[in-house]
Amino acid sequence: MDTPHDATDRTGDDPQGSAAERDRQEQERARVAADRFAEDLVARGEAVPAGTPLPPGATHEIEEGEDGERTLRRQRFSLH
Numbered sequence: 001m002d003t004p005h006d007a008t009d010r011t012g013d014d015p016q017g018s019a020a021e022r023d024r025q026e027q028e029r030a031r032v033a034a035d036r037f038a039e040d041l042v043a044r045g046e047a048v049p050a051g052t053p054l055p056p057g058a059t060h061e062i063e064e065g066e067d068g069e070r071t072l073r074r075q076r077f078s079l080h
Contacts, residue, residue: 038062038070047072 017025019036041047047060049074056060063071 035070038072042073046078 029057038047041060042062045055045057047062048054048058050061050063054075057078059074059076061073061075063073065071
């Protein structure tokens with residue numbers, strides 16, 4: 001009987017997967033969280049596309065790279 005500390009699958013591999021797979025999963029979770037954060041800023045009116053004048057309440061600009069990668073840049077702080 002396997003215990004939680006020494007549980008392996010039939011091939012003897014770690015049941016959690018390889019270190020590379022865990023890293024890939026962590027990177028994917030981080031990307032999803034960053035996308036969600038940017039979407040939430042936009043939804044609340046706290047972020048605008050780069051080059052757009054910041055309206056009252058906006059604190060960030062979103063720059064989009066050629067590869068589609070978005071980068072948030074804080075332009076100012078909010079007082080509320």
